[in-house]
Amino acid sequence: SYVLTQPPSVSVAPGKTARITCGGDNIGGKSVHWYQHKPGQAPVLVIYYDSDRPSGIPERFSGSNSGNTATLTISRVEAGDEADYYCHVWDSSSVHHVFGTGTKVTVL
Amino acid sequence: QVQLVESGGGVVQPGRSLRLSCAASGFTFSSYGMHWVRQAPGKGLEWVAVIWYDGSKKYYGDSVKGRFTMSRDISNNTLYLQMNSLRAEDTAVYYCARESSGTYSFDYWGQGTLVTVSS
Numbered sequence: 001s002y003v004l005t006q007p008p009s010v011s012v013a014p015g016k017t018a019r020i021t022c023g024g025d026n027i028g029g030k031s032v033h034w035y036q037h038k039p040g041q042a043p044v045l046v047i048y049y050d051s052d053r054p055s056g057i058p059e060r061f062s063g064s065n066s067g068n069t070a071t072l073t074i075s076r077v078e079a080g081d082e083a084d085y086y087c088h089v090w091d092s093s094s095v096h097h098v099f100g101t102g103t104k105v106t107v108l
Numbered sequence: 109q110v111q112l113v114e115s116g117g118g119v120v121q122p123g124r125s126l127r128l129s130c131a132a133s134g135f136t137f138s139s140y141g142m143h144w145v146r147q148a149p150g151k152g153l154e155w156v157a158v159i160w161y162d163g164s165k166k167y168y169g170d171s172v173k174g175r176f177t178m179s180r181d182i183s184n185n186t187l188y189l190q191m192n193s194l195r196a197e198d199t200a201v202y203y204c205a206r207e208s209s210g211t212y213s214f215d216y217w218g219q220g221t222l223v224t225v226s227s
Contacts, residue, residue, distance in 0.1 A: 001170065033213040035153075042203065042217035043145075043153065049211060086153050090212040095167050097143070097212070102152035 002091040004100035011106045012077045020103045022070040022087030032070040033088045034063060036081075037102075043086070047072060074105070082107045110134040110216045112204050117221030120194055130187035130204030130218055137185040138162070141207040143214060144178065144189050146200035154200075157189065158207070171197075194225045 005023040012018040022032060034047040045054050047063040050070065060075045074081055087100035116128040130142070144156040157168045157178045166178050177190040187204050201222050205214035 031212060033211075035214070037153070042219050043205075043214075044217075045208075045213055045215050048208065048213035048215075054215060084152075088153075088213070096169060097155040097158070099145075099153040099155060 001094060001096065002089070002098050004087055004089065004098055006085075006087060006100040006103045008101070009104045009106065011108055012074075013108045014077055014079060016077055018074040018077050018081070018105055020072040020074075020085050020087075020105065022072070022100045023068055024070075024089065025068060027068055027070050027089065028066045030065075030089045030091075032063065032065050034061075034072045035086045035088065036083045037086060038083045046085075077105075077107055079107050081105060110206065112206065112216055112218035114202060114204055114218045114221040117202065117223045119224045119226060121227050122195060122225055124194055125190070125192045126194060126223060128189040128191065128202055128204075128221060128223070130189075132185045132187065132204075132206075135206070137180075138182045140209065142180065142187050143205045143207060144187075145203045145205055145214070145217075146198075147203070147220075148197070148200040151200075156202070159187070191223070194223075196225050199223060199225045 035043040037043040046061045050065040051063040062073045085103050111133045113131045120126050143158045159166045159178045175193045179188045201220040203220045204218045206216040208215035
């Protein structure tokens with residue numbers, strides 16, 4: 001089955017840039033989506049189709065995808081960005097959806 | 109506005125069954141594929157199952173295939189997850205989510221319902 005690997009944690013100071021990676025075999029050939037998940041709340045879609053932002057998501061959130069790594073970038077990080085972040089793809093070979101292992105973003 | 113509200117969670121003994129519901133409102137339920145996603149305590153998100161917009165196809169994750177069955181009732185805009193032969197490792201918060209048309213992403217999620225499998 002298809003595996004997506006993320007770093008367990010990323011720490012960033014307010015106002016700086018956080019980069020969260022999502023590694024998978026030839027992930028650049030798939031469409032990657034990203035979710036923000038805060039404790040006790042429903043997950044929120046922040047990036048779809050590698051780099052598109054749903055309405056209401058700040059421009060500070062951006063995404064890229066190439067080769068074996070997709071990246072979610074959060075610019076000018078704010079305290080409210082502290083959350084778990086998950087990447088997600090649809091694997092056409094298994095017809096299954098796959099989530100990454102998740103990354104906890106801590107704002108220092 | 110789009111709303112998804114799960115219910116039916118609780119404590120159940122291993123080997124028993126439980127049915128979860130997800131009430132949908134604020135959109136044309138019959139036009140969207142729907143999913144169940146779960147999160148075990150201290151773990152990440154795990155995709156559980158999908159049902160196509162018209163109910164014609166269903167797919168399940170390997171860990172639940174053969175034990176869980178997903179269905180939908182268009183007449184009352186409700187999604188279901190029938191969970192049989194429950195195991196301790198099925199303990200999790202279960203979320204229903206709407207699939208954004210044509211993107212394979214999940215654009216709306218419910219707040220989740222907790223299922224605890226324990227004797």
